Amino acid sequence: MKVFDKLLNWYLSMNALPYWVILAIDIAICYFSGIFVFWLYYHGAVSPEHIVLLTKTIFMYMIFNLIGFRIFRTYSGIIRYSSFIDLQRVVLAMFLSLIVAEVMHYIVYHWNLEFVRLQGRQIAAMYLVATIGMMAFRILTKSLYDVLFTTDKSIRTLIYGVKDGGVGLAKNIRTDKPRKFLLKGFIAHDPSIKGKMLMGEKIYLVDDNLAEHIKSLKIKAVLISPLQNERFRNDTKLQDILLTLGVQIFMSSAEKEWTQNDDYTKVQLKEISIEDLLPRDQINVDMDSIGNLLRDKKIMITGSAGSIGSELVRQIAIYKPAALILIDQAETPQHNIRLMMQFEWPDIKAHTIVSSISNADRMEKIFQTYKPDYVFHAAAYKHVPMMENNPSESVQNNIWGTKVIADLSVKYGVKKFVMVSTDKAVNPTNVMGCSKRICEIYCQSLNKMINEQANGKPETQFVTTRFGNVLGSNGSVIPLFEKQIKAGGPVTVTDPNIIRFFMLIPEACKLVLEAGTHGSGGEIFVFDMGKPVRIADLAKRMIKLSGAENVEIKYTGLRAGEKLYEEVLSTTENTLPSFHEKIRIAEVREYDYNEVNKQIESLIALSHSYNDMAIVEKMKEIVPEYVSNNSKYSVLDK
Known part of the structure; x- marks a missing residue:
């Protein structure tokens, strides 16, 4: 034998x-x-x-x-x-x-x-x-x-999807050697195909005792057709069934799922992470047209070693800029960016500079030396609890640093200044959010002033982009939950009703580039972040996905300055449509530059007193809609 x-x-x-x-x-x-x-x-x-x-x-x-x-x-x-x-x-x-x-x-x-x-x-x-x-x-x-080549180790599998993607996936797993997955059927939603056969296997409906079928067939894995990724992300009922039964779920990797490759027999699968289950829509951006604008230009990126800044570096480097001027005060992450540029884009002149944007003399010298055409300003202190305890640093880094870079952009003839803001700047409830709102106000008022002086044809245009949380960013809640689950719990959630919007870093950066390069100046662009996610549900899914048992969720109460939900002003009532379906223009109050500049100069001078109450009181004066939440500064609102 x-x-x-x-x-x-x-x-x-x-x-x-x-x-x-x-x-x-x-x-x-x-x-x-x-x-x-x-x-x-x-x-x-x-x-x-x-x-x-x-x-x-x-x-x-x-x-x-x-x-x-x-x-x-x-x-x-x-x-x-x-x-x-x-x-x-x-x-x-x-x-x-x-x-x-x-x-x-x-x-x-x-x-x-x-x-x-x-x-x-x-x-x-x-x-x-x-x-x-x-x-x-x-x-x-x-x-x-x-x-x-079907062994006892082959995983009994169902495929979610019955059209080209599902069939292609089935052909893919049947040609593996040795066979990792053993196809036992398909999952679909259409009642008209209930009980029918495809490739010799039965089709099961999500709403027809699917859990019982999975148990009887001893299914251990479900593969998601590339054509059904978005539907699966929004199908929480099916997700709960699979996670409760301990079924492994495999999807195409995020960076491949929206390519134009129609050969579904060559899809690369990976076991899902929690990021794969969060609902999000496909974002189509004409990156070639953006590349044509940035090609052979000198691009400055502040905060280049951060989550957003480093991704902007990667996406812009593809289009062969004349030079990249990369600024960050975090030495080790900035060193990693330098190594990345040396190994992946050795032909691009990349100047990796370790400095704080609040160092006005150093920034002046950098602008004088390199004279950038575009500035993408992503540098900022962003952690809400940290800035709540250090408002002076929030002012000196976020506000003063932005003012330094913005003023130098005007002085040295930068074509476009693009500021990365946050949803926390909308009706802010914390110091960090208010500091970013003041940055928005300054850039918008500066744009208005130079536009009037140049009779509508300013040399420098200021654009602001505003969005919510990005998956995988430094300090994201997901790595924290993963660490807590591995430690056996508890998983700490501030409030059972707290919700947040999420977006992938590459997708957010594509929209930043789209808005930044195509904006005409003075706009605050708001990104459509899709559906909000309840953080408690996110924690529960992560626990199920990990397979860990007896991990509890502990509610700790809202942190100082934290909201139950974030606002991005993305409704049609307070925004206008733009050149992209996922980008809208916020309708916000306009400010006089001279008045704003005077107020900010006063705030910056006050920040050097390190008197937290006085600093925050001044910030509330500049941004009247800033109402502290669960914070010691709430007394200033009475």
């Missing part, structure tokens, strides 16, 4: 049988089909003395077979991967050969040649039997391959 298994393994494991071997097998099948048909019609005639003449006759007709084989290339496929298309080619090849043989039969019949004279129906029967034999050979080979 081991010898037989080794022989099968040798035969089936070849990258592809040489075409002449397949051709030889097909010829042998055609030959024995002729012998079989002749035997059916003339039992006694198949004898040793007649076999030579019969062989000559069959091989004469074999010449016509070769015409069909060559035209339809029946021998070029990999037999163990045979599909309906391969069988179809066999049928078409033999049908064509039969027509040629029947025509030639009546021509050759009148020649005085030494061969067995067959009737038309006998020739048709010979070709029919040969066709069946060739198809059976391919099906048998594929079946043997399937049996041989």
Whole structure:
């Protein structure tokens, strides 16, 4: 038995049988089909003395077979991967050969040649039997391959999706060697296909006792069709069923799922993380048009070592800017950016500078030296609790730093200044959010002032982009939950009703580039963040996904300055449409530059007193809608 298994393994494991071997097998099948048909019609005639003449006759007709084989290339496929298309080619090849043989039969019949004279129906029967034999050979080979490489370790699997993506995925897993997944059916929503078969396996509906079917079939994994990723993310009912039953879920990787590749048999799968389950929509951005604007330009990125800044570096570097001026005060992360540029984009002039944006003298020298065309300003202190305890730093870094970079952009003729803001700047309830709102006010008022001075044609345009949390950013709640789950809990959530918006870092940066390069100046662009996520539900799903047991969720109460929900002003009532469906323009109050500048200068001077109450009181004066929440500064609102 081991010898037989080794022989099968040798035969089936070849990258592809040489075409002449397949051709030889097909010829042998055609030959024995002729012998079989002749035997059916003339039992006694198949004898040793007649076999030579019969062989000559069959091989004469074999010449016509070769015409069909060559035209339809029946021998070029990999037999163990045979599909309906391969069988179809066999049928078409033999049908064509039969027509040629029947025509030639009546021509050759009148020649005085030494061969067995067959009737038309006998020739048709010979070709029919040969066709069946060739198809059976391919099906048998594929079946043997399937049996041989399906092991006890193969994971019993369902595929979510029944169209091209699901079928392509099924073909993909059936060609694996050794077979990792054993296909046992498909999952769909359409009631009209309930109970039907696809690729020999049954289709099950989500709403038809799916949990019981999964248990009875002993399903251990579900693969998500690339065409169904978005629907699956929004199908919390199905997610809960699978997570509760401990079923592994596999999806195509995020960076591949929205490409234009229609070959679903080559999808790369990975086991899901919690980020894959968060609902989000496809974001289409014309990156080539953005690249045309940035190509051969000198681009400055502040906060270049941060989550957003580093992704902007990656996306912009693709388009070969003349130079990148990268500024960050975090030495080690900035060193990593330098190494990334050296290894991945060695041809781009990348100046990695360690400095604080609040160092006005240093920033002046940098602008004077490099004279950037575009500035993407992503540097900021962003952690709400930290800034609540350190308002002076929030003012000196976020507000003063932004003012320094903005003023220098005007002085040195930067074409476009793009500031990365936050949803926490909308009706702020904390110091960090208010500091970013003041940055927005300053940039917008500065843009208005220089626009008026230049009669509508300013040299520098200021654009602000505002969005919520990005997945995988430094300090994100998801890594914290993962760490707590690994430690056995508890997982700490501030409030059972707290919700947040989430977006992938690459998607957010694409929208920053789109808004920044296409904005005309003075706008505050608001990103459509999709559906909000309840943080408590996020924690529960992460616990289920980890497979950990007895991990509790502990509610700790809102932190100082924290909101139950964030606002991004993305409703149609207070925003206007823009050039992109995912980007809207916030309708906000406009400020006079001179008044704003005076107020900010006063705030910056006050920040050096390090008197928290006085600093925050001044911030509330500049931003009247700033009302502290769960904070010591709430007394200033009374």
